[in-house]
Amino acid sequence: MNTPSTRTDLELGPSIDGRYVLTGLWLRPGYSLTDTSQFRDDAWRLEAAVTQAHVRSVVVNFDTLAAPYRLPAKELCLAMLSGPLPAGERRQSVVGIGSTFVEVRKFLHWLTDRAPESGRPSVPTLGSLTAADVLDYHRHLMTLSVGFGSRENSRRAVCMLWRYRTCLTDTLSFDARRIDGWTMHKPGTTENATGRIPELVLGPLITWAIRFVDDFSGDILAAAAHRDDYRSRRTNGRYGRNSGAAEALEHYLSRHKAENDPLPGYQGRPNMQQIAAEIGTGRNGLDTNPAIRGKVLACAARVGVTDYTWMPIAIEGRLHGRPWIDGIARQHPTKSYLHLQRMLHIACYIVIAFLSGMRDAEIKHLRRGCLSTARDTDGTPYRWTLTGVAFKGEADPHGVTAEWTVGAPAARAISVLEKMHPHGRALLFSHPPGSQKVRPRNDATVGVLTTKATSGQLKDFAIWINSYCTEHALTESIPLVNGQQWVLSTRQFRRTLAWFIARRPGGSIAGAIAYRHLSIQMFEGYAGTSDSGFRAEVEAEQALARGEDLMAIATDHLHAPVTGPAADLAHYRLDTFAAAAAFSGTVITDSTRIKRLMKRSDPAIYPGTFALCVFDPDKAMCQPRPDQGGNVLPQLGHCQPLECSNTALTTANLDALRTEHHHLEQELTTRADLPPLLDHRLRERLRRLVDFLDRYSHADPYIDRTHKGKR
Structure with missing residues (x-):
């Protein structure tokens, strides 16, 4: 049996109990080392x-551990925080250390709670453990309903009791990684396990989030501005700067009587606080003066009071041509300005998270002024960039500066957040102003929403959408998925965006760059979910979509023949495809039948915006690549329809080419300041486009009218 050492690299001594465990570490502004935990503390x-x-909050609790394990557990945590690192070990973040301790605690609890055995102490020392003991724990982990990653974290934590052996008075006497049967092989798939948001959920979720940002935010921010004015009036009245208050009250009550307008109410009584603010005085002046209070109550008896205190703002936002809400109240279950402000806050989060692919930690560190807008010479914005901080995979625990390119809706969401928060608040995802969650703690970072709080707001936002749709008889609610409400989490937005990016031509490369992944394969693993691999799933989905398009084209080509250099071959393949489908004037819409048809009789025709690719790899100019099964496929993202002999043209393709012609002409006409080389290339492309349309449009009147005489 291994005898526990009494000397460690931590230099334990009589004063260790009073040592502050965060000594030597960076502390948040406003914190003093003497406010932090000492080694002797149980938590x-x-x-x-x-x-x-x-x-x-990050708390490590030692009081649930058996007494013999508390000291080595504390020593391990102190070593991970600031002690000497084992060779090749990177210093973990404080959050990571907290997570590692949770796994170490699980192992130590298992040692204490496992079934007794003859000759084995109920709480064995770490040094007395054998390979058989840790293999028993390995088998215990295999019985748990957790993923590979969770088991690996648990096993890695056990190894820490060996890795940091020079810092512990009681430690494992062997490296568990060298025991036969301890190492686990990774499963065949390396894909990320986070679920994508289903499209039937994503559609209404993003739609409503953008509505809040674009259509509803003005009213909500106006209500917040009125709240600030309301507070200012209360403050002025409190300090006696309320000369003329009696006259103001008389005028206020007279106006309500003349218009038969109910007074602001709260729980069936006049809202004295609101009335005082509107006339610019303090509430005490109304409550303590019986004569004045009597006038207010008499007016209320005549004109009544409102059920809720509504803010005196005009609703500007519209939904389907009508005001989206009948009013915003000071206090209301669903229409209070605080509740709607929280909904606007999370709507901004949703838009930014989905359109940027940022992680939750990265979004939470966006600051005022993070948005940069690139504009062309006419002042038209064409690119929006967010500058923030990235943490994952970085050696610096404070993170590194990083940039994300986003769409216009995300840029507008940033603008809304900057208006929502007071100028002195830098972090845009601090709790909204007026929220009960904003604590006057040491520093501004305390007010930032936690991941758990954001998840709660996502749930509340989905509930608000469905309640609103029910109240207004709208069919734009978030549907159930497999009979249950879909549970949204912060990680799903980045994951879902990756799926959409990777389905685009060249998307895996673009995604690897945008997501700061080290390889294309890493991004594909992140973006996919199927056991067969992400690329295979994407290609199967694309084949189904292509089959549906070809079904429609096969029925139309007899009435609207395709043209182009590959037109004859296209007609032959489409006729063969139609025969294989046994057409009888109807279109197959069943996805299973379409998949079967495509697998059996794929015509190797690929519909695109500007061309119908009748694929022949020997003639293709797009540098075809093989798929996972070794089949050579066209690179539609590199399609060159004006030059490639695989090109056939449907009516829709011709329309798209004509639109491109119009855009080129407009660009050359309106942009006289184009660089000479760019001007030359655009004119050359326009010339080739005109020639191509003349050749394959069969003397279409549009071509005669638009193109003749321009060469």
């Missing part, structure tokens, strides 16, 4: 050393 609070603003 260490570590959030003072956390660099990520959205992390509110």
Whole structure:
């Protein structure tokens, strides 16, 4: 049996109990080392050393451990925080150390709770453990309903009790990684396990989020501005700067009587606080003066009071041509300005998260002024960039500066957030102003929403959407998925965007760059979910979509023949495809039958915007590539319809080419300041496009009218 060492690299001594465990670490502004935990404490609070603003609390509790394990557990945590690192070990973040401790604690609890055995102490020392003991724990992990990653984290934590052996008074006497049967082989797929948001959920979710940003935000921000004015009036009245209050009250009550307009109410009574603010005085002046209070109550008896105190703002936002809400109240279950402000806040998060692919931690560190807009010479914006901080995979615990290119809706969401927060608040995902969650703690980072809080707001937003749709008889609610409400999480937006990016031509390369992945394969693993692999799933989905398009083209080509250099071959293949489908004037819409048809009789025709590719790899100019099964496929993202002999043209293709012709002409006409080389290339492309349309449009009147005489 291994005898526990009494000397460690941590230099334990009589003073170790009073040592502050965060000594030498960076602390959040406003924290003092003397406010932090000491080694002797049964629970260490570590959030003072956390660099990520959205992390509110990190606590490691030792009091649930058996007494013999508390000291080595504390020594391990202290070593991971600031002790000497084992060779090749990187310093973990404070959050990572908290997660590692949770897994170590699971192992130590298992040692204590496992079934007793003759000759084995109920709480064995770590040094007395054998390979058989850790293999028993390995078998225990295999019985748990968790994924490969969770088991690997648990096993890695056990190895820490060997890796940090020079810092522990009681430690494993062997490296578990060298035991036969301990190492687990990775499953065949390396795909990320986070679920994508189903499209039937994503559609209404993004639609409503953008509506909040574009259509509803003005009213919500106006209500917030009125709230600030309301508070200012209360403050002025409190300090006696309310000369003329009596006259103001008389005028206020007279106006309500003349218009038979109910007074602001709360729980069936006049809202004295609101009335005082509107006339610019303090509430005490109304409550404590019986004569004045009597006038207010008499007016209320005559004109009545409202069920809720509505803000005196005009609703400007429209939905389907009508005001989206009848009013915004000071206090209301669903229409209060605070509730709607929270919905606007999470709507901005949804738009930014989905259109940027940023992680939750990265979004939570966006600051005022993070948006950069690139404009052309006419001042028209064409690119929006967010500058923030990336943490994952970086050696610096404070993160590194990173940029993300986003769409216009995300840029508008940033603008809304900057208007929502007061100028002194830098972090855009702090709790909204007026929220009960904003604590006057040491630093501004305390007010940033945690991941858990954001997940709760996502749930509330989905509930608001469905409640609103029910109240207004709209069919734009978020449907159930397999009979249950879809549970949204912050990780799903990045994952879902990856799926959409990767389905585009060249998307795997673009996604690897945008997601800061080290390889295309890493991005494909992140973007996919199927056991067969992401690329195979995408290609199967694309084949189904192509089959549906070809079914429609095969029925139309007899009435609207295709043209182009590959027209004859296209007609032959489409006729063969139609015969294989046994057409009788109807279109097959069943996806299973279409998949079977495409697998059996794929005509190797690929519909595109500007051309119908009648694929022959020997003639293709797009540098064809093989799929996972070794089949050579066209690179539609590199299609060259004006030059390639595989090109056939449908009516829709000709329309798209004509639109391109119009855009080129417009660009050359309106942009006299184009660089000479670009001007030459655009004119050359226009010339080739005109020739191509003349050749294959069969003397279409559009061509005669638009193109003749321009060469």
